[in-house]
Amino acid sequence: MTSSANSQADTASPACCGAPAAAPAPQNTAAQQQPREVLIITDSCCNPAAAPAEERAVKTVTEAITATGSPARARLVSATEALAGALSPEILAEIQSQLVRGTARPPMVMIAGQIVASGNFTQQEVEAALAGTSA
Numbered sequence: 001m002t003s004s005a006n007s008q009a010d011t012a013s014p015a016c017c018g019a020p021a022a023a024p025a026p027q028n029t030a031a032q033q034q035p036r037e038v039l040i041i042t043d044s045c046c047n048p049a050a051a052p053a054e055e056r057a058v059k060t061v062t063e064a065i066t067a068t069g070s071p072a073r074a075r076l077v078s079a080t081e082a083l084a085g086a087l088s089p090e091i092l093a094e095i096q097s098q099l100v101r102g103t104a105r106p107p108m109v110m111i112a113g114q115i116v117a118s119g120n121f122t123q124q125e126v127e128a129a130l131a132g133t134s135a
Contacts (some may be wrong), residue, residue: 035070035112039087061126091113
């Protein structure tokens with residue numbers, strides 16, 4: 001096993017979409033780990049019946065950001081935009097993998113390169129994910 005001093009460097013992964021890497025942060029750098037963006041990935045561009053779910057997702061994420069006092073901003077990304085290059089190939093591959101496995105469904109909330117909520121999610125789920133990212 002490696003020493004604890006090396007474990008952070010050993011587990012750090014490259015940053016995704018400019019977000020902080022998903023490595024554990026020392027306690028005194030919590031402010032540096034706060035997300036800059038909370039992505040809401042939707043398919044209403046291809047599936048107009050999903051528009052109400054998209055509207056609920058945007059409202060839920062915005063309220064969670066406000067409730068936690070996070071400096072992050074919500075950004076809506078349609079499936080069409082994602083496939084056209086708005087998201088990195090690595091993130092697209094992760095989304096597609098989770099969709100195929102059935103572990104995620106639109107709309108999806110992504111923080112720091114990780115899907116943290118999907119489908120019919122609650123404000124509390126997003127708040128917990130924001131707290132986990134910034135704590």
